[in-house]
Structures are given as C-alpha cells and as structure tokens.
Amino acid sequence: MLKGFKNFLMRGDLVTIAVGLVIALAFSTLIKAFTDYVINPIVSRLQGGASLGLGWQLGDEGNEATYLDLGQFISALIYFVIFMAVIYFVIVVPYKHYQARRGVTAFGEPGPVKTCPACLSEDLPAAASKCLHCATEQPPTVAGASPV
Known part of the structure; x- marks a missing residue:
C-alpha cells in the first residue's frame, strides 16, 4: 500500500505541478509586494489630496468601510495581469519547450x-x-x- 502511494507521489506530472505551485506562490508574494508598495502609491497619488485613494466615499467622511476604492481594484487587476504573465513566461513557455524536446505536445x-x-x-x-x-x-x- 505504501509503495503504491510512493509511486503516486513520484509521478512526473505530480512533481511538476507541485514545483510549479511553489514557484507560483513565491512569485505571487513578490508581485503582491510590487503592487502594494509601488503601484498602489502611484494610483493613490492620481487622486490627489489627502484622500483614502482613487475612489468615492459612499457614507460618512473618513469611514473606510463605506469607501469605494477603485485604486485597490485597479491594483488587483494589475497584480493579476502581471502574475499571469510571469506564470506564462516563467513556467508555461519553458515547460512547453521542454516537453517539445521530449516529443510531447503540452498545452496544444x-x-x-x-x-x-x-x-x-x-x-x-x-x-x-x-x-x-x-x-x-x-x-x-x-x-x-x-x-x-
């Protein structure tokens, strides 16, 4: 029973997916920091003044719970695009190239x-x-x- 479990864990596809997920998690943290500390201040500065960010206050002035923050949404969108581009160019393209050298079509x-x-x-x-x-x-x- 344990031998079958070991064989399941050591399959090439499973190991490849696990490594890809770990790399994606590391890139996710890096890109999240980039959007939080580089993109967010730029987007917030576009609003000007001492506002909470790029958006509108829907309730009481200064209440962050009722603030419609478009800047955070734009930052999340930029984060998603950058993250998907990094995953594609760092994981998918080399994997496709590697599989093509082995004679296997990946993501065809x-x-x-x-x-x-x-x-x-x-x-x-x-x-x-x-x-x-x-x-x-x-x-x-x-x-x-x-x-x-």
Missing part, C-alpha cells in the same frame, strides 16, 4: 470534437464510436468533413 490545441445527437453533449472526440455520456452509437466521421 484540443482535438476535433462532435456533438452527440441523442444527449447533445458537445465534448465527444470526433473519432468516437460511442457517446461517453449516454452510450449511444455514433455515426462515423468522414475524413475531411467537419464534425457536427
């Missing part, structure tokens, strides 16, 4: 699919002879014809 375009006429599921591979969901026989797809 999905294969052609067709729709089952019986249950209308749209995720059947074009070459499927039976539906995955309702088990009805599927008409063969003619080579070169677009699937329904």
Whole structure:
C-alpha cells in the first residue's frame, strides 16, 4: 500500500505541478509586494489630496468601510495581469519547450470534437464510436468533413 502511494507521489506530472505551485506562490508574494508598495502609491497619488485613494466615499467622511476604492481594484487587476504573465513566461513557455524536446505536445490545441445527437453533449472526440455520456452509437466521421 505504501509503495503504491510512493509511486503516486513520484509521478512526473505530480512533481511538476507541485514545483510549479511553489514557484507560483513565491512569485505571487513578490508581485503582491510590487503592487502594494509601488503601484498602489502611484494610483493613490492620481487622486490627489489627502484622500483614502482613487475612489468615492459612499457614507460618512473618513469611514473606510463605506469607501469605494477603485485604486485597490485597479491594483488587483494589475497584480493579476502581471502574475499571469510571469506564470506564462516563467513556467508555461519553458515547460512547453521542454516537453517539445521530449516529443510531447503540452498545452496544444484540443482535438476535433462532435456533438452527440441523442444527449447533445458537445465534448465527444470526433473519432468516437460511442457517446461517453449516454452510450449511444455514433455515426462515423468522414475524413475531411467537419464534425457536427
């Protein structure tokens, strides 16, 4: 039983995902600090004066609970874009390159699919002879014809 668990943990995909998540967490902390201490002051300065930030006060003056803070939203949006760009260029692109050198296509375009006429599921591979969901026989797809 423990040998099977060890084999499960040592699978290449699982280790790759674990390393990717740890790296993503480290980048997340770095990018969060960048947006909090570099982007937020710039966005807040655009508002001018001694306001809480870029936004509007909806309730009593000075009450942070009723302050609609667009600056924080803009910062979160910038954080998300930077984080996704870092993940793509630091993890996904090298992983795709590494897998291509091994002869494996990673993050490629999905294969052609067709729709089952019986249950209308749209995720059947074009070459499927039976539906995955309702088990009805599927008409063969003619080579070169677009699937329904």
